[in-house]
Amino acid sequence: MNRFVILLLTAVAALLVAMLPILLGPYYIRVLQTFFFFAGLGVAWNILGGYAGYWSFGHTVSIGIGAFTAAWLGLIFGAGSGPWSMILPVIAGALLSGLFALVIAYPLLRLRGTYFAIAMLGVSQVVAELVNNVSIFQGGIGVFLPSPVPSGMPVERFYYYIFAVVLSLLLLISWWVKRSRFGYALLAIREDEDTAMMLGVPTERYKMAAFVLSAVMVGLLGAIYGYSLGYFTTYSVFRLDWSLNMIVFCLIGGIGTLMGPVIGAALILFLTQVLLGGFLDLHLMITGALVVAVILVMPGGILRTRWRLPGRMPAREGAE
């Protein structure tokens, strides 16, 4: 595809996203809003897990830190209202989540593979329990955030647009990372960290940067998600299943590809929210079956599989 077609497609997609709320009912706007949120989480996880090959099983810790930071700021400084009042808390949430990542990065990034994955799971578990049980954090009783929705605008539409803009921003960052020197260094780390280090790639610094960037992105989403909830307790933001959802989205769409997490999130949400919305007790099984099937049938995910249509040349491997 040449540049013009891509630009045209992007413009059409942007127009479509902007117009959709006028056409759809509130339920589907909410589903789409969740889709943008989840896709954003996948894109953020992908920076560390997909590009650098460091699979984190505890990325929800950043959602929690982002959301709670926003709420604590409101508690301390008094909360304003209106859409502009959420800017500062949201940025603070993203930054604090990045700062936390920076602190734990040095010890944790010395671990590799499964050990890193499980250590992150441990970190998310510990932070969640601390927020829940140490009373100054207020996680057990829950915290409030004032609604920033301008009067006269439906709530779901407001967050729909915010999450759409944030997702585009994250995709832009991910795209930039992927084709920058930084991104190539991350790919080198994923393929063979020791060789990369030997060839002069400052692996330690780049890994840390990817970790912090990923945490900032998730923290940003988390803080906005906190606003969209209004009132939340520890376990409505520190959710173990979301840590795994992020991985599943990337895995299904294609780990390390730009649009893979978005496609994966779309597929899972379509399956669970739209097609099987009535079978709540089967969601776990469907997600699990999908994961197993994807690994066994197309280990690279949707975007990395060679699709053969009759009468067409096979697509290039890793085309995105």
Next chain:
Amino acid sequence: MTLFLQTTLNGLMLGGIYALAAVGFSLIFGVIGIVNLTHGVFVIAGAYLALLFYTELGLDPLLSMLPVGALLFAVGWIYQRTIIDWAISRASVEASLVVTFGMAMILRNLLQLWFGPDVQTITPFYSFFSVSVGPFRVDMVRLVALGSSMVLLLGLTLLLARTHFGRAMRAVAQQPLAAALSGLNVKRIHAMTFGVSAALAGASGAIIGIVQPFSAASEVAWTLNAFMVVVLGGVGSPAGALVGGLLLGLINSYTAQYFGPALTQAAMFLVLVLMLLLRPTGLLGNPYGESR
């Protein structure tokens, strides 16, 4: 002082059960190099089967360890021969982490649909007895559970050290290629390892059923416990599992006693992370590790 000793005693009791529940996980991790996230499901499935045997046939949970173990041996064997083998040959060992995670979700959901989401317990006649030694009190069930755990762990140690099959298993763990060249059927050994692991998980499930309440959702906790035991003690050996299990039990009971039961998970993970940083091979190390 009495309180401290009683807490220690409780921790060691709990630790014995952790060790048994984790040893199968440790075996697979050491021999095949796979982190089997389905392990907790095997444990809970064992507990449910023991419950079924107890309510339908009146079979004591300790006796039902045999049929439960046999059933889960078959399940583990078939599981390795199909899904795990496909995943390794088509994708990678890392992908097997995700496949076992996906399977755990499916199986947990199946258990939930089958047995319902309620928390269950098995209560045989000796549930309400306790033994007093001096100032200390020990629940009868916990004592029985600890005893059976020790017997099974000892059995596994003998199996690994003394039998032909055990030697074959260690050979496959150290040098899969060389073992195959010497005429060992590596695929068969892998399947057997999974079978033994699942059987031990099932047997531990039968014991856990009489000691603690369980539900399909507690599967995750048992998988994580197994991982922690392995990280603390070392991969692949019953002795490592025992050391790790006892340590985990002690951490759990000290935290619950002195800092509050809400913080046990956090304390366990904190020690886990510290251990990963200071001595990632565990206290006893990996007996097969050097050659990999």
